[in-house]
Amino acid sequence: MAIFFISDLHLGSKSPETQVEALQFLSQEALFGKALYILGDLFDYWIGDDAPTAEGLAIITALRHLSKVGVSVYFMPGNRDFLVGQRFSQASGCQILPDPTFIDLYGTPTLLMHGDTLCTDDKVYQHARARLRRPIILRTYLALPQLWRRAIAKHLRRQSQQHTQYQPLTLMDVNQTTVEATIQAYSVDQIIHGHTHRPAIHRFSIDNCPKQRIVLGDWSQGKSVLTYTKEGLSLS
16 A cells, blocks of 8 residues: 655645645545655645634535544645644644654655755744744744734745745755755654655665655645555655
8 A cells, every 4th residue: 555645735625626626636536545644735825723714614524434444544744834833633634753753764764854854054034933933932922813814924924935036946955965864863864854845765875874755745736645555656
């Protein structure tokens, strides 16, 4: 049975086509899998488990059905939906994973990540990421009315778009030195991640040992899934 990996769907009111693709995948192809790993940015933004969007509720229902039929479903929050929490987990049947998470993938030591922490050349982003995830900031934000939280989320999204618009693509991609250091620190043979929106399989060596980094695609141009079996893998 296959294990599926997806990320960067960015579901929201502005992406109805992607919502349809996601619901079709969850109700059809994913049913025949052993497990589904969602590696962040399932939603365009998430202002708290107490305020799911209409799109979010539909996905929660689909994920709950998937888990009920025996598919193990795992969710690793990304940079846009890092406020997904235990209420979402209970409602959807997903197990929330820390970033990073180690798994044994058919005998291959593998590290799962959203991927943004590998982009260490983008100092501005890394500073903002660390600041926004401070416990006092999170508690203060979640105590605000939903209307305020939604407005703040949209403002931060605009700021992010402005930042990325004027940055070279190489700056926002992963840093290879960071990748290799991470692989060595966790003693793995491969990393699977999203975030960069550049689907590919990168093969390289560390001390003459083969390693690889698998980048999941975003869904802006349609469904993008990594399918992993004992026989091999396919990235589409």
